[in-house]
Amino acid sequence: MKKQTSDYFAKTLEKGLRVLALFDEDHSSWTLTAIAEKVEVNLTTAYRLVNTFLELGYFKKDPKTKLLSLGPMAIALGNRLLRGFDINKVVEPLVDEAHYKYRISIDVSLFHRFNLVQLYKKEDSNTLTYKQETVSEFFYCTAMGKAVLSCLDAAEQEDLVERQSFKKMAENTIIDKNILYRELAEIRKKGYATNNEEYIKGLIAIAAPILRRGNNTPLGAISFTTTILDQTLVEFEKNYALILCDLARKIARKICNI
Amino acid sequence: MKKQTSDYFAKTLEKGLRVLALFDEDHSSWTLTAIAEKVEVNLTTAYRLVNTFLELGYFKKDPKTKLLSLGPMAIALGNRLLRGFDINKVVEPLVDEAHYKYRISIDVSLFHRFNLVQLYKKEDSNTLTYKQETVSEFFYCTAMGKAVLSCLDAAEQEDLVERQSFKKMAENTIIDKNILYRELAEIRKKGYATNNEEYIKGLIAIAAPILRRGNNTPLGAISFTTTILDQTLVEFEKNYALILCDLARKIARKICNI
DNA sequence: AATCTACTTACTATAATAGTAAGTTTAAGT
DNA sequence: ACTTAAACTTACTATTATAGTAAGTAGATT
Incomplete structure (x- = not known):
């Protein structure tokens, strides 16, 4: 405020x-x-x-x-708001294409004032799903949140981490800041984050940051989601991590000017 | 106002x-x-x-x-506005189903204060399309408009007709009120309206009113749209009029309480 | 550098709003 | 049918937010 x-x-x-x-x-x-x-x-x-x-x-x-x-x-x-947002024209077709090709649930959110605001979501209708907040402050326990955190500079990262509630959402939720910081460093190297049932039991995800061209600050993130009923996190990473990072870069390239 | x-x-x-x-x-x-x-x-x-x-x-x-x-x-x-509108939950799947089955452009609008407000639209991506207003006051030259007009009672119908501009939008636009009234009577009997290139050259459509249960006043309308490049109006009617009216009834049944 | 255009800020009379409190309707219980 | 309670609606004004004028500033164009 x-x-x-x-x-x-x-x-x-x-x-x-x-x-x-x-x-x-x-x-x-x-x-x-x-x-x-x-x-x-x-x-x-x-x-x-x-x-x-x-x-x-x-x-x-x-x-x-x-x-x-x-x-x-x-x-x-x-209707007008969704269509009047220029980014949607770019993001929608890219996400739709990937969704239909790989049959996975995809979610694109923008990073805005310490929040992730959902921009576009495509769910596979045949899988389990969960209620997604359109504005979420769960950076510490979601793949997208960690992806964004990982590529902030030290001061901003700390600022955002300090704002987290670190509530235990599920068994695997990281509630220790030091563990989180260590993971963020690794995510930064890998280029994508994972969510190993840290937010909702059974839900796993991988997410890559969408980076502003030039200064590499995070504009948002894209995530692929599935459940442990469908595949393990290891399989999921092996199958889709490259595709995910590729899609993130594609989107970044198209929306350089926001 | x-x-x-x-x-x-x-x-x-x-x-x-x-x-x-x-x-x-x-x-x-x-x-x-x-x-x-x-x-x-x-x-x-x-x-x-x-x-x-x-x-x-x-x-x-x-x-x-x-x-x-x-x-x-x-x-x-x-996002929230579209999802928060209970009718969408009902209309979307019905329209989507028909769209995928028949591969046609479908548009559902609500009748509200002398306007047709677009509720949901599904376009076939491989066909020509046109710019659709989310709120439109063209009742005299569109299939949906005529469909709604046709099932108003005499006083309301006249009221709404008097509000029309009767601008010549295309070659076939009806600009004579008497001709319009005669056509509306026919539409009422048939149960659906047509648009024979009356709004945009090359664009044809059929539309059926969505009627409130009980009093039969129009709640909105549903239209199927195509171009003369694809089929003639006669063919289009023959192929789809029954499906259209059926879908209109289905939707009406589901959203009795608005 | 001069000019123009579009945006931003300062200031104040006026009109819009907040809040209190008094009706009114509706629903539920007796 | 009467009573009560809860939720909504309206009336009334002190206060405050806003509209509008006008002056100032920044950026673009000549």
Whole structure:
């Protein structure tokens, strides 16, 4: 969080966006009270925001239950936002191609303000899957997170590591900073990171950083995911590590200018 | 446009949403001045809104050109909005299935406040395509528009017809209201509408209304689109009209409660 | 160097919003 | 059917955020 007390910051807009961001596939409807609580605004303020969304067609309200959910205009906006993002035009076809060729679950995220923001995801429909956060702060226990961490300079790396919760997510979660630092050094040499059931039991992944051209700072990361029911991590690495790193470089080359 | 002078309408939020909605695949970057003009706000106001989006990560700004484009948070929002809309969960698989089975371009839109808002689209990648608006007010010259018009009651139908511009979009565009009314009556009987190069030269389509259960008012429409390079309208109708109407009914059955 | 254009900042009157509190509706329990 | 509680809606104002004017700055172009 920054200052945001500047003369040039529209607070009402920020609150509105926070309301809008409450809605996702697991939370497709909300009560007014819940919105007011989550966004931390007065009930009347929440009412005004919600009413604005209703008037504009972004929300709809069940007349009986008063439950609020997204309306047609929200979809139109969602469509536009995804298509209006120039990177998507580049990343989508590359990811789709690899997905159809190798039949694996692929995920591309951008590194942004201490978060990994999901840009594009392609899942194999015949495999187990897991709920992916669109904005995640789990750098210490995910392949993508470690991939990004590994190629930050020392100061930034430490800064980000210090922000981690080091909560034990699964049996293999690394909760010792020193072990993590050692692994990060190795990842940097190898060029890609692994997730050996460190986030969710049974879930394994490999991920490579997508590097900015020139200064080699991480722009984001790409990961391949599967489960131990399908193959072992060793097999997975042997089969796909090269392809993964190659794809990461391809994407980096195409989106030099962000 | 409604009153919107109510105590319970957040004007700043509305303006912000108007700014956000400027971005789409054809307009992925804007100058501040252009935004101020389009949204019809003072330059300073535009600056404040834009700055808010920048602070929050929804926009990014090219430091050299000052051009504004969407940032990672906008993608995250786009993803959430599309996934948070419960109807999508129902419509997507049905449309995808039909698309893969018949290899045609399918478009599902919702009827909302005198507009058709695109909900989901699946295009055949090997055919010619056209720029599709996510929100369109062309009811008189599109198959989906006519499909929706055809099943409104007399008063609403007239209301909506009166709102049309009747601009000559292509050679076959219907610009005579009486001819349109006659065609709408026929469409109602047939159960689906056609577009015989009335919107864009070479583009043909068939569309069926998606009807609310119970009162039979139109909730939206579904269309199949192709070009005259691929088949004639007569062939297209013969091949797909039944499938189309069937799919419309299937979707209607699933989304009874919106 | 001069000029133009587009962006950024400063300042303040005005209009928008936050918050309190008082209605109102709806649902559930008696 | 009546009572109560919870959630939503509306009314009212002090306060604050925002709009708009205007001045200043940076970058590009001549």
